[in-house]
Amino acid sequence: MTGARIFFVGGLMSYRALFGWLSPWIFIPTFLVAPIFQILLFVYIGRSAGVESDKFYVIGNALQYCAIPCIFAMSNTIAGERYQKTLGYILATPAGRLPLFLGRSLPVIGNGVFASAFALSAGGAIVGIHVPASSIASIALVIVVTSASCTSLGLVSAALGLRVRETATLNNIVFGLLLVFCGVNVPLSELPGWMSFIAQGFPLTHGIEAARRLANGQSFGSVGGLIGAEALIGAAYALLGYQLLRLLEWQGRRLATLETA
Amino acid sequence: MTPVPRAVVEVRDLRRTYRTSTGVFRRRSVEIEAVRGVSFEIGEGELFGLLGPNGAGKTTTIKMLITLLIPTSGTARVLGLDVVKDSREVRKRIGYVFGGERGLYERLSALDNLRYFAELYAVPPREQKPRIEALLELVGLKGREKERVEGYSRGMRQRLHIARGILHDPPVVFLDEPTIGVDPVGARELRATIASLAEAGKTVLLTTHYMFEADSLCDRIAVINKGEIVAEGTPRDLKSIVADKTVVEIETFGIAEETIEKLRNAPGVASISIEERDQAQVLLVQSAKGLELTQTLLAMLEGTTVGRVAAREPTLEDAYVALVDTAA
Numbered sequence: 001m002t003g004a005r006i007f008f009v010g011g012l013m014s015y016r017a018l019f020g021w022l023s024p025w026i027f028i029p030t031f032l033v034a035p036i037f038q039i040l041l042f043v044y045i046g047r048s049a050g051v052e053s054d055k056f057y058v059i060g061n062a063l064q065y066c067a068i069p070c071i072f073a074m075s076n077t078i079a080g081e082r083y084q085k086t087l088g089y090i091l092a093t094p095a096g097r098l099p100l101f102l103g104r105s106l107p108v109i110g111n112g113v114f115a116s117a118f119a120l121s122a123g124g125a126i127v128g129i130h131v132p133a134s135s136i137a138s139i140a141l142v143i144v145v146t147s148a149s150c151t152s153l154g155l156v157s158a159a160l161g162l163r164v165r166e167t168a169t170l171n172n173i174v175f176g177l178l179l180v181f182c183g184v185n186v187p188l189s190e191l192p193g194w195m196s197f198i199a200q201g202f203p204l205t206h207g208i209e210a211a212r213r214l215a216n217g218q219s220f221g222s223v224g225g226l227i228g229a230e231a232l233i234g235a236a237y238a239l240l241g242y243q244l245l246r247l248l249e250w251q252g253r254r255l256a257t258l259e260t261a
Numbered sequence: 262m263t264p265v266p267r268a269v270v271e272v273r274d275l276r277r278t279y280r281t282s283t284g285v286f287r288r289r290s291v292e293i294e295a296v297r298g299v300s301f302e303i304g305e306g307e308l309f310g311l312l313g314p315n316g317a318g319k320t321t322t323i324k325m326l327i328t329l330l331i332p333t334s335g336t337a338r339v340l341g342l343d344v345v346k347d348s349r350e351v352r353k354r355i356g357y358v359f360g361g362e363r364g365l366y367e368r369l370s371a372l373d374n375l376r377y378f379a380e381l382y383a384v385p386p387r388e389q390k391p392r393i394e395a396l397l398e399l400v401g402l403k404g405r406e407k408e409r410v411e412g413y414s415r416g417m418r419q420r421l422h423i424a425r426g427i428l429h430d431p432p433v434v435f436l437d438e439p440t441i442g443v444d445p446v447g448a449r450e451l452r453a454t455i456a457s458l459a460e461a462g463k464t465v466l467l468t469t470h471y472m473f474e475a476d477s478l479c480d481r482i483a484v485i486n487k488g489e490i491v492a493e494g495t496p497r498d499l500k501s502i503v504a505d506k507t508v509v510e511i512e513t514f515g516i517a518e519e520t521i522e523k524l525r526n527a528p529g530v531a532s533i534s535i536e537e538r539d540q541a542q543v544l545l546v547q548s549a550k551g552l553e554l555t556q557t558l559l560a561m562l563e564g565t566t567v568g569r570v571a572a573r574e575p576t577l578e579d580a581y582v583a584l585v586d587t588a589a
Binding site for chain 2: 100254
C-alpha cells in the first residue's frame, strides 16, 4: 500500500513540486506550438524534394516530439531536486526507490502523450492527412507505448543526474540522435546500415513505424510485433535506469557527490 | 567521556575523507579529512549539542548519521542499527533538519510539502491530516499553510523544516544549525520548539554556533574542531574549564591586526577572540582570575579608539573559544 501511494500520490505531487513553473505561457509554445513548426518544416521540405508523403512526416515528427517532455521532464525529476536542494531530503527518507522514481514517470508519460497526440491531430489537420477512423485507437496506444519508452530513456538520464550536472546538454544530444536515427524524417531503409542497426535499440523507432503502418490502414495485429518491440525496449531502459539510480546513489553516498557533483 | 543511559546514538572512531580535484589541464587530487576519528554517545531522551567552528566536521558527522554519507572508517549506530548496513531502517526512525532557506519545494504550499513527505515517510493516510495540523500548530504556521513556500520568510521556512523533520514522529532528531539566520524572536520560538522535542522524550542532536542556545538547551555538549572532539561534558563541565579565568570585554573601533597580535602576546593573556558588532570590534580577553590586566591592555591600545570596557565571569562561549584556540 505504501509503495502504491508513493507511486501514484507521491508521483503526482512531485510532478507539481518540480514543474510548478510550467505555466501555460511555457507549456503551450513548448509542447503545442513548437512541434507544429517542426512538422510543417519537414512536410514542406518533403514536398519540395518529392520524397515521402505528408503523412510520413506528420507521424514521424508528432511521435518524436514526445521525446521533449518525456526525456527532459524525466531527467529533471533528479536535476530539479538537486537545483532545489531537496535531493538529500528525499534520499534520506525510507521510501523505496522503485515507486519513488518510477511514480514520477506517470505524469511525464501523460505529458508526452498529450504533446504527441496534439501534434498529430493539429499537424494532420493543417496539412490535411487522412487517417482511417478504425486506426485511431491503435495509434493512441502506440503513442502511449512510445511515450513510455522515451520516458524510460529519460530515467537513464535522470540517474546520470546523480553523478553529473549537465544532463540538459546530454538530453539535447539524445533528442538529436532520436531525430536522426529513428526514421523520423528519413526512412530507415535510406539510412546507412550501421545507423538503422543502432536505431533498433532506440525508443521511437518501432513506435513510429507501427503508427505509420496503422495510419496506412494496416491492422493492429500486423503491427503487434513492432509495438511489443517498442515496449520491450522501454522496459530495458527502465531497468537500466533503475539500476543506475541505485548504483549512482550508493556511489554518491560513498564519494559525497549527491549534493556537489 | 561521560557515561550515558542507554545509548541511542553510538559513534565510534568515525572518519570521513573527501577527495577534491583542482585545476583544469593538470588536475591535482587533494584529500581532506573532514572527520578524524570522532566518538561519542547520546543517551535516550538526551539533547546533545555538537559545537564547533565552520568546517569543523559537524555537518559531515550528521550526514553520516542520517545515512547520506558513508563513513570512510569507523561505525555509527542509531537505536542499535548500523547507519550503513541498515540504512533504510535507520531512515524510518530519524528526522533531520538542516539550517538554511533551501530544501523545500518552493512552488508547493507548506501543506503540500508536508503531505508529500508524509507519503515518503509512510505516515498512514488517516493519520496524515491530524498530524500535519498538529505540527503546523506546533511550529506556528497554522493559517499560512496554504501559501506557497516561495513567499515564506526565513523563519517560516525554518519552522516548516522542523515540522517536516518530525512529521513521522521519529524517536531521534538531528538538527543542524536550525536557528541560523533567523531573527531573535523567531529563533526564540524555534528554541522553544526544540526544547519541547526533548520534553516529548525524543533524542536530539543539535549543532549550533550560538553558545547561549547550547547552554540553555543541551544536556551535554561535545566541542568539535578540525574533525576531532576536543571536549565533552555538561555545559557546567565545559564552563569549569575557564572557571579560573576572568574575561575583559573591550570595545574598539578600527583596531589594527598588529595591535591584536601585541595584545595576544602580552603577559597574563590566555586568549583573545574578536566579535564584530556593527562598526565596533569587541575584544574578549581571557586571563587568570585575580590578575588585573585592564590598565595594561588599555595602555597597549593607545592610538586605538576604545569604547566600553567591562570585566565579567566566563561563559560557555569563553570555554568554547578557549577550547578551539587551544586546539588550533
